[in-house]
Amino acid sequence: MELISSTKTFGGWLKRYKHESLSVKGDMTFAIYLPPQAENQAVPVVYWLSGLTCTDENFIQKAGAFKKAAELGLAIVCPDTSPRGTDYPEEHDSYDFGSGAGFYVNATVDPYRHSYHMYDYVVQELPHLVEEHFPVTQKRSISGHSMGGHGALICALKNPGCYQSVSAFAPISNPTQCPWGHKAFKGYLGEDQATWEEWDASLLVANAKEKLPLLVDQGEADDFLVEQLKPEALEAACLAADHPLTLRRQPGYDHSYYFIASFIDDHLEHHASALK
């Protein structure tokens, strides 16, 4: 691992690293916030998955999460949102596909199947790397925004026992049924829509082996709410499967980091309770 930067904030340290990833077959960058408590003891980790167009830096710059993380003794790990080293045809042409838009799946379609394995990276490789190199416990929680909210939900639903808690901000709740999901799943997984189902939170809920409660915040003034995010699908699926869901519809809030910042402390408190 190569240290890119190290910055003191709220008594802890925010560090960015580059490392060679086996999952995505190239260099990846991530950020980790180590709270002050990490100087003397191992601390639990919240993984944060960012949305379309983001890197490992959006959350660390804009979410305002570190004061509460320092208070609660939580590390926060922020991966990038896609592999970066490749140059496939059209990979960099859209904001909602290819670079910056890995969708936290394992691609099976050429050429993306050669490197777009963000699911394996986030669920397996990154936690192992973090747990090997930093003063953290093996207790993990996961959260994210939009595409990353989808990522957090599927990672938790597909891996019983792996996470102590999960939450999401404005997640793409039912990607098999929205334009962003269609475009991504077609490009990464191919035309056979049956293969898409294992990457859709609203479909995974029905067969979840663990009833991990889902905490979801959704702004009611979010421009993507109706066409892309579809929290009502997740709500219906949770109701049908008797899966615990706290869906908070927040009047007036949009899709931005100003919305995330407004409620991130609640999410960190939620994770800290589970990680205790």
Place this chain on the structure above:
Amino acid sequence: MELISSTKTFGGWLKRYKHESLSVKGDMTFAIYLPPQAENQAVPVVYWLSGLTCTDENFIQKAGAFKKAAELGLAIVCPDTSPRGTDYPEEHDSYDFGSGAGFYVNATVDPYRHSYHMYDYVVQELPHLVEEHFPVTQKRSISGHSMGGHGALICALKNPGCYQSVSAFAPISNPTQCPWGHKAFKGYLGEDQATWEEWDASLLVANAKEKLPLLVDQGEADDFLVEQLKPEALEAACLAADHPLTLRRQPGYDHSYYFIASFIDDHLEHHASALK
């Protein structure tokens, strides 16, 4: 005034406006955060002056100040750091002079004297505009970072009675004696260094008509500390003039917004006490 955007955050509203400024003879952009209390009553205002290269957006995106502002019932107003509509020779060539680097002075040298009147804009025009159009009181405080820390200190020191309180993060404390200040003052004020003195906080302290306490945070790992910032000059001047100064040297902190975010709540508490 033209509304650029309106975003709900922490129960209040963050709005950005463009307006035609008489001081700088062109369009200016600013941001205002109105806390939830502003829906029912007039609230006091903290003015935030940003540093080199910044716009009205750096603070609102990165400082993490709105949770505390909402709790304390403070509006926060963030102006841009220079006029933007002009295209003087070399105006856009340096990060530390011209656009993005107005230094909160009134320029007297051609061509900058035609529009670079950021001091008048920040002290006179903007507060009048804000007090005319928003539910705010006439109680004002001022703070800022680096070049904006210099700005906050000189605005307060030159205008007794105008501000209830003042604070600064890593201010350019003695600009007549550092490279950034030399370059800016020579370019905006000319070769006669006697004219520079009225824009230097460490020189203004000696004759300040009001002993408004100065709160200053300075990171000890700040790369600009020794050559550019010189808090020891401000400290000596305050000691000589018996001017109250709280200078907090923060071990390990750098010049970034991660440093500002770590201590902004303390500054807002300081201002709120004075604004009560």
